[in-house]
Amino acid sequence: MAVRDFDLIQGTLDLLVLKCLATGANHGYGIAMRIHQLSADALRIEEGSLYPALYRMEEQGLIESEWGMTENNRRAKFYSLTRKGRTVADAELDSWLRLSKAVTRVLRALEQGA
Amino acid sequence: MDQEMAFHIDALAREYMHSGMSDAEAVRAARRRFGNVLRHKEAGHDVRTAHIDQLADDVKSGFRQLVNAPGFAFVAVITLALGIGVNAAVFAVVKSALLDGLPYSESDRLVRIYGGATNNASQIRGPLSAGTIDDIGARQQSFDSLAGFTDVAIEAVYGSDTGPQITTITWVEPQFFDTLGVSMMRGRAFRRDDAVNGLVALSGGALGQDAGAPVILSHPAWTRLFGTKANVIGRDVRINGIPRTIVGVLPESFIGPMGPVDFYLAFDRAPVVANPIAVRRAQWLGLIGRLKPGISQDIATAEVEQIWAQLVRDYPADNATLRTSALPLRDAMVGNTRSPLLVLMASAALVLLITCANLAATLLSRALSRRREFAVRTALGAGHVRLARQLLTESTVMAMTGGVAGVLLAMLTLDAIRDLLSRALPVHANPALDWGVLLVTTALAVGTGFLFGVAPAIAIGRTDTQSTLRDESRGASESPHSRRLRGTLVAAQLALCVSLLVGTGLLARSLWAMTGASLGFEPKRVLAGVIQLPVRNYSNPESRIRFRQQFEERVRALPGVESVATATSVPTLIRQRSGVTLEGTPSGQAQPFVLSTVVSDDYFRTLRIPLRQGRTFDAQERVDSPRMAVISESMARRFWPNGNAVGSRLRMGPDPKSPLVEVVGIVGDVRNDLARSDAEPMAYASTRQLPVPIVTLLVRTKGDPLALVRPIERELRALDRGLPLQQVMTLPSVLGAGLAGRRLPVLLMTAFGALALLLASVGVYSLFASMTGAREREFGVRMALGSRPRAIAGLVLRQGMGWIAAGLAMGSLGIVIVARLVRDLLYQVSPFDPMTVVGSIAILTACATVALLVPVRRATRIDAAVALRAQ
Numbered sequence: 005m006a007v008r009d010f011d012l013i014q015g016t017l018d019l020l021v022l023k024c025l026a027t028g029a030n031h032g033y034g035i036a037m038r039i040h041q042l043s044a045d046a047l048r049i050e051e052g053s054l055y056p057a058l059y060r061m062e063e064q065g066l067i068e069s070e071w072g073m074t075e076n077n078r079r080a081k082f083y084s085l086t087r088k089g090r091t092v093a094d095a096e097l098d099s100w101l102r103l104s105k106a107v108t109r110v111l112r113a114l115e116q117g118a
Numbered sequence: 119m120d121q122e123m124a125f126h127i128d129a130l131a132r133e134y135m136h137s138g139m140s141d142a143e144a145v146r147a148a149r150r151r152f153g154n155v156l157r158h159k160e161a162g163h164d165v166r167t168a169h170i171d172q173l174a175d176d177v178k179s180g181f182r183q184l185v186n187a188p189g190f191a192f193v194a195v196i197t198l199a200l201g202i203g204v205n206a207a208v209f210a211v212v213k214s215a216l217l218d219g220l221p222y223s224e225s226d227r228l229v230r231i232y233g234g235a236t237n238n239a240s241q242i243r244g245p246l247s248a249g250t251i252d253d254i255g256a257r258q259q260s261f262d263s264l265a266g267f268t269d270v271a272i273e274a275v276y277g278s279d280t281g282p283q284i285t286t287i288t289w290v291e292p293q294f295f296d297t298l299g300v301s302m303m304r305g306r307a308f309r310r311d312d313a314v315n316g317l318v319a320l321s322g323g324a325l326g327q328d329a330g331a332p333v334i335l336s337h338p339a340w341t342r343l344f345g346t347k348a349n350v351i352g353r354d355v356r357i358n359g360i361p362r363t364i365v366g367v368l369p370e371s372f373i374g375p376m377g378p379v380d381f382y383l384a385f386d387r388a389p390v391v392a393n394p395i396a397v398r399r400a401q402w403l404g405l406i407g408r409l410k411p412g413i414s415q416d417i418a419t420a421e422v423e424q425i426w427a428q429l430v431r432d433y434p435a436d437n438a439t440l441r442t443s444a445l446p447l448r449d450a451m452v453g454n455t456r457s458p459l460l461v462l463m464a465s466a467a468l469v470l471l472i473t474c475a476n477l478a479a480t481l482l483s484r485a486l487s488r489r490r491e492f493a494v495r496t497a498l499g500a501g502h503v504r505l506a507r508q509l510l511t512e513s514t515v516m517a518m519t520g521g522v523a524g525v526l527l528a529m530l531t532l533d534a535i536r537d538l539l540s541r542a543l544p545v546h547a548n549p550a551l552d553w554g555v556l557l558v559t560t561a562l563a564v565g566t567g568f569l570f571g572v573a574p575a576i577a578i579g580r581t582d583t584q585s586t587l588r589d590e591s592r593g594a595s596e597s598p599h600s601r602r603l604r605g606t607l608v609a610a611q612l613a614l615c616v617s618l619l620v621g622t623g624l625l626a627r628s629l630w631a632m633t634g635a636s637l638g639f640e641p642k643r644v645l646a647g648v649i650q651l652p653v654r655n656y657s658n659p660e661s662r663i664r665f666r667q668q669f670e671e672r673v674r675a676l677p678g679v680e681s682v683a684t685a686t687s688v689p690t691l692i693r694q695r696s697g698v699t700l701e702g703t704p705s706g707q708a709q710p711f712v713l714s715t716v717v718s719d720d721y722f723r724t725l726r727i728p729l730r731q732g733r734t735f736d737a738q739e740r741v742d743s744p745r746m747a748v749i750s751e752s753m754a755r756r757f758w759p760n761g762n763a764v765g766s767r768l769r770m771g772p773d774p775k776s777p778l779v780e781v782v783g784i785v786g787d788v789r790n791d792l793a794r795s796d797a798e799p800m801a802y803a804s805t806r807q808l809p810v811p812i813v814t815l816l817v818r819t820k821g822d823p824l825a826l827v828r829p830i831e832r833e834l835r836a837l838d839r840g841l842p843l844q845q846v847m848t849l850p851s852v853l854g855a856g857l858a859g860r861r862l863p864v865l866l867m868t869a870f871g872a873l874a875l876l877l878a879s880v881g882v883y884s885l886f887a888s889m890t891g892a893r894e895r896e897f898g899v900r901m902a903l904g905s906r907p908r909a910i911a912g913l914v915l916r917q918g919m920g921w922i923a924a925g926l927a928m929g930s931l932g933i934v935i936v937a938r939l940v941r942d943l944l945y946q947v948s949p950f951d952p953m954t955v956v957g958s959i960a961i962l963t964a965c966a967t968v969a970l971l972v973p974v975r976r977a978t979r980i981d982a983a984v985a986l987r988a989q
Contacts, residue, residue, distance in 0.1 A: 033126040051126065051152050063168070080125045 017049070017057050019100055022085065022093035025067060029084035031074070032058060058083060066092055127152050176508045180515030190484070191516075194477060198520020200873060201473030202566065203527035206551065206559040208466040208866075210532060211539065212459050213554060215547035220448060221371040223299030224408075229261070229418055230375065230450035231405040232443050235695070235711045242443065243450070245269055248316060248390040249397035250429060250442070251405050257425045260418035261407035265294040266387060268319060269404035270693070271379040273650065273844050277356035278343060284844050285339065285380040287357060289319035292384045295334075297408050298374075305351040305366030308334065312365070313386035320390055320402055331383055332365040333357070339380035340367050357381060359652045359840075375404065375451055377545045398436035399697065399772025406447060419444040436772075438708030439697075451544050457943055458863040461621070464939060465870045468618045470566065472611045472874050476881045478570035479607040481513060482600060483888045485574035506575040513571025514564055521563030525551065528559075541858035573603060601889065605921045608878075608885045612925025612962060615871075615878040617932030619958035621940055622871040625864045627954055628945040633857060635795055635946075638788035639689055640726040641849035644816055645823035646688045648844045649834065651811040659741065662809040665837065670718065672833040673817060678826060680818040683721040684805060687814050688852055692790050696801065700757060701767040701778055712753055713790055713800040714770060716808045722748075722785055724818045732764040732783030739806040745779040746804060753799030754784045770801065779803070792856050795946060815843075823848045875965055883969035886918050890973040897980050907978035914977045918970040925966075926959060 024035050035058075036049045061067045066089035072082045085093065130148035135141060184191035219225055231254070233246035251266045258264070271286035292308040301307070312332045335343075335350060344350050353364050362383070374382075391397050409418055422444045430437045485492075492505055529551055532539075539549060577600055649669075656662050666684055674682045687693070697709025719735045721727075730751055739746055747770070754763040767778040787797035819826055831843050847855075854861070890897075897910050937949035947954070 031125070032122060033129045036126075055122075078125055078128070079121065081122045 015096065016100070017053060018061060019093065019096045020047075020049075021054070021057060021061070022066065022089055022096065025083060025085045026090065026093055029070075029082045031080040031082050033080070035083070061089070065089075123152070172504070172507075173511065176511035177515055179508060180512035183512055184516060184519070187484075190480070194480070194516055195520045195523055197473050197476065197877065198517055198563075198566065199523035199527050201470040201524070202517075202521045202559060202563055203524030203531070204870065204873075205466045205470050205562055206525055206555060207528035207531050207549075208463050209558055210528065210551055210555045211543065211547070211549045212463050214549040215455060215459055215543050216452060217554075218547075220451065220546050221300070221369075221373060222447075225448060226446065227409045228298065228447035229407045229409060229415065230445050230447045231407065231422055232445070232450070233401050234441050234443065236439050236441050243453075245401045246403050246405055246442065247396075247398045247401050247436075248320075248387045248403060249433075250426075250437070251387065251403055252391045252397075253429055253432075254405070254422065254425055257428070258407075258421060260410060260413045260421050262410045263293055263297045264405060264407040265291045265297040266403040266405050267291065267294055267374070267376060268402060269376050271377055273648065274358045274381070275650065275652070275840075275842060276343065276380070277359070282840060282842050283343070284842060285343070285357070286378070287333075287381040287383060288374075288376055288379045289314075289383050289385040290374075291387065294374075294382075294384075294406075295368075297406060299408070300368065300372055302334070302366040303337070303369040305334075305364070307366055308332065308382075308384040313384040316385045316387045316390035317393065317396070319383070319385035320396060320400060329360050329362070331362050333362045334366040334368060334382040335364050336368050336378070336380055336382070337370040337372065338378065343380070355381075358650070359654045373545050375406065375447065375545075395773045398433055401440070401695075415444075415446055435708055439710055440708075451546055453544055455542070455544055455859060458859070461625070461940055461943065462863050462866060465618055465621065465867050468614050469870050469874050469877075470562070472614045472618075472877050472881075474566055474570040475607045475611045475614070476570075476877050477513075477516075478573040479604045479611075479881060479885060481509075481570060481574045482577055482604050482607075483884070485509065485577055486600065509575040510568060510571045513574075514567030517563045517567030517570075518560075521559060521566075524563075525556065525559055535862075538858065538862055541855055542862040543859075573607070577603065604885055604889075605924075608881045609921050609925035609928055611878040611881045612922060612966060613928035613932050615874040616926060616929035616958055616962050617936045618867075618874045619871050619962060620933045620955055621936040622864070622867040623954035623958050624937070624940055624944055624947055624949065624951060625867060627947045627951065628943065629857070629860055629864045631946040632792060632860065633853070635789070637690075637853075638727060638786050638797060641689075641853055643820075643823055644725065644818050644849040645826060645830075645846070646817075646849055646852065647815045647827075647830065647846045649813040649815065649841055650844065651813060651841075653811065655838070655840075656811060659809045662811060663741070663806065666718065666805060666809065666813060669813070669815075669834065669837055670720075672837065673815070673830055676826060676829050676833070678820050680820055681720050681724040682818075683718045683724040683816045684813050685717040685721055685816065686715050686810055686812050688816070688847075688849070689725060689788055690790055690792060690853060690856055692800070696770045697772055698757070698801070699769040699774075701769070709772070710756075713798050714803065715800070716803045716805050716810055718805045721802070721816070724816050725788075727788060728786040730784045730786060732781070734783050734785065735802075735804040735806065737806075739804040741807055741809075743807075745777050745807055746782045747779045748783045748785055748802040749781055750785060750797065750800040751787045752797055753801060754781075756799050770803070792853065793860075793945070816849075875962065878962070879965040879969040882918070882922070882966045883972060885921075886914065886970055886973040887976070889917075890914055890977050894980055897977060898984070901980065902983075907980075910980070911974045911978045914974045915970065918974070919967075922963060922966045922970075926963070929959075 020039055021035055024030065024038050030038065032051075032054060036051065036054055039047055039049055058067070062069060062083070065086060067083045068086055069081050069083050071079060074080050127145075127148045130151060131141075131144040134144035134147050139147060184195070220228075222228060231246065232243045233250065234242045234244040246266075248266070251264070255264050267290040268288050271288050274285055274287045275282045276285040290308075292310050292313050295302070295307045314331045333355065340346055340350060350364050350367060354361050355364060356362075362381075368382075387403075390400070407418070409415070422442060426437075426442045430440075495505060496502070532549055532551070536549075539547075543549070651662055651665060656665065670682050670684060673679060692713050692715050694714050695711040696714040698712050699707070699709050717735070719737075722729060722734045731754075732748075734748055735746065747768070749763060754761075757763070757768075758766060763781050763784060765781065767780045769776055770779055785802070788800060789795075789797045790800070791798065815830070817823065817826060817830070827843075827846055834841055834843055897905075900910060901907070933950075933955060941949045
């Protein structure tokens with residue numbers, strides 16, 4: 005599976021969104037809230053980045069959308085993962101883990117060296 | 119999108135409200151945190167419309183390509199315009215003749231029934247007798263309604279306020295328009311009691327007993343004669359001097375199976391059926407029928423054949439030498455134009471394919487020079503698919519531009535050849551660039567753009583970005599794969615071109631054979647015209663003889679006239695056939711049919727028909743003396759195989775009590791049907807003995823025949839002021855009109871062939887010009903290393919001839935296909951006629967070689983030093 009050459013930040017956001025949706029369909033606000041909660045308030049997604057990312061991934065066929073009703077009976081657009089999205093999410097997670105391991109190693113080595 | 123954002127903001131606001139803010143504050147805070155909604159919307163929008171933006175960019179790039187290279191653009195657009203335009207025009211013609219509906223309701227339920235003679239293969243679509251129509255009507259069960267009609271439009275003189283005008287009339291049974299399912303635009307259709315005695319119709323109006331009969335006006339006649347004035351209904355008109363009343367006007371789109379007619383009259387066939395001779399011995403009617411619902415064409419055809427078998431049994435003396443056939447009306451009206459039209463469409467398609475191959479090769483070489491541009495874009499992140507899409511869009515833009523120009527070209531062409539077309543196409547065909555044609559043309563343009571764009575698009579995908587960016591100088595040389603692709607494209611063009619040339623050549627040779635074959639008479643410098651002697655003023659046979667004599671004398675006296683004759687019709691347009699019974703044959707037998715015409719003494723001399731035996735007509739023929747006839751060679755051979763025709767006697771026509779006719783002479787055969795190489799047997803009677811009211815004038819002139827039209831008209835007016843000279847034509851143009859159906863496709867295909875030849879030659883030239891240009895360095899190196907210019911030239915020449923040979927080899931398959939396609943249209947030419955095939959190959963090779971010579975010469979002129987230095 006080819007790795008798309010986005011810059012790091014964009015890629016990370018995509019990964020978070022995809023993995024969030026892997027646990028179940030959600031709307032934009034819900035995704036932002038979830039990530040905020042799970043990161044113990046450390047990560048706050050800018051809505052200005054979230055929606056473009058959602059639309060982009062929808063265009064690429066990684067997620068699909070459907071209008072539905074929330075628990076409060078409000079109308080909202082729900083996103084869910086496609087099969088392609090699931091595959092890409094796993095691949096992205098793989099790359100992220102490898103990357104973070106590599107970065108950690110370099111930093112450690114630099115620390116010890118210095 | 120608004121709703122989505124609104125929901126999000128709403129949810130945030132509620133959150134804030136939960137944590138204690140007031141409503142208004144909460145909303146404000148939520149909005150602030152959500153950021154500039156508009157910006158998000160636009161960002162979101164951008165992602166969505168990225169595709170459309172890309173497409174717009176590609177289209178703009180496409181136009182830029184054309185604008186930046188005007189020379190190439192001009193040639194490309196012109197080539198496309200020709201290729202697409204030709205197809206648009208041909209499709210419009212084919213559609214109007216073969217696809218468009220006939221102007222009748224549910225025309226696929228209509229059937230045409232023909233008669234014909236069994237001993238005459240050329241007359242398979244002939245008329246039926248009134249008795250046969252009566253019997254078919256009585257015995258059939260497949261048809262809801264049947265209607266007979268005279269299959270010809272007869273010229274008649276219409277007396278208008280501005281003087282006599284020539285119009286056409288025809289007779290139909292009263293239920294004719296109902297059977298076709300046509301309702302009048304104004305007025306009413308025919309009723310039973312509108313019908314005139316059928317014998318009047320049989321005589322062509324000569325009996326003149328139809329005064330006051332109702333007529334129906336056709337739409338073109340209404341426009342032409344009455345300027346579409348509203349009050350024509352009920353108006354009296356004088357046709358051939360006899361007053362008649364207009365009761366209806368037909369809709370604009372209507373045209374009958376007999377062709378364009380001005381006035382329709384109704385006839386009743388009962389009197390003809392009651393006449394014991396005319397009932398089955400006069401074949402003069404066409405028959406159409408509307409099938410009952412649920413009955414198929416095949417069932418009806420089988421029933422007609424069955425009924426006919428019964429009729430042959432019941433009336434052997436009348437029907438044994440006749441036959442019938444039934445066809446769907448559409449097929450009957452299309453006639454034998456289907457094959458030539460399809461061949462024409464195939465040729466146009468071939469030209470378009472050649473155009474595509476040509477442009478594909480050109481674009482490939484242009485894509486080569488744009489390699490750097492594409493390499494840069496690939497490095498910046500554009501995928502191969504993206505670039506391919508751009509190239510395809512560019513080529514589609516080019517094709518659409520060419521398509522628009524092509525449609526304009528097609529419009530102009532159709533207007534220019536409309537007259538030629540109307541003579542060659544079936545009567546219901548009215549070629550126009552309507553929505554159907556435009557739709558097909560657009561699809562064609564898009565398909566063309568794709569077809570010639572796909573080659574460079576694929577080629578781009580295969581180029582190696584790295585090496586292109588890095589290595590400038592070596593990048594000038596083409597990959598062998600790309601060169602082979604271009605060479606194949608040029609070879610394909612040559613193959614298609616040679617196929618087209620062979621097809622055209624075969625049809626042209628057929629036409630040549632048809633026109634060149636001996637007619638039996640000399641048409642050059644003969645003028646023809648028709649005078650109809652109205653029954654009112656010339657009811658007495660003597661008056662008709664006198665008119666003829668005086669008129670012939672007057673015309674003979676005009677300067678520039680070599681000889682003058684009159685007859686019942688122009689040669690090759692003789693329609694009358696008579697049954698022949700030899701003296702001594704028992705009278706109950708069925709009669710074989712021969713062509714029959716009535717001619718004046720000088721007829722054979724004027725037309726230069728040779729006398730073989732005996733004599734032609736002269737003053738010995740008198741009205742009261744025994745009937746004489748002159749017969750053609752083939753008739754003599756057929757009926758008197760032992761050769762003693764002259765002096766024998768026979769009976770002409772169906773009446774066993776008619777006087778015996780003596781054969782006084784045998785003349786050379788004259789071909790009446792130009793499509794056949796043999797001549798039908800013909801019998802000539804003398805105008806001295808049968809003074810018919812139709813006078814077809816034939817004048818052999820010393821100079822230009824048309825110069826004598828005015829003097830002849832003057833002489834005619836001097837004799838009888840009310841008589842116009844009708845259907846004035848020279849015999850060569852009569853022959854030309856008869857061949858129009860065959861001539862037009864050949865003309866058009868020759869034009870296509872020339873176009874294809876030009877395109878293929880240009881293709882060869884540009885391929886080798888660019889290849890030589892690209893290999894300049896290589897040639898420079900070779901020459902520096904000691905090769906002589908001639909050797910370099912030889913190299914290029916050999917390569918070129920190699921591709922040309924490959925093209926011809928591919929073309930051999932095309933030739934086989936083409937030969938099979940045109941087989942049925944050929945006349946005295948074999949489908950693999952060696953002269954045509956060899957000639958086509960020779961022409962193509964010659965053109966391609968000439969096109970090749972220019973780059974070859976350039977190759978010899980390469981200055982080694984310059985080539986090596988250049989980058």
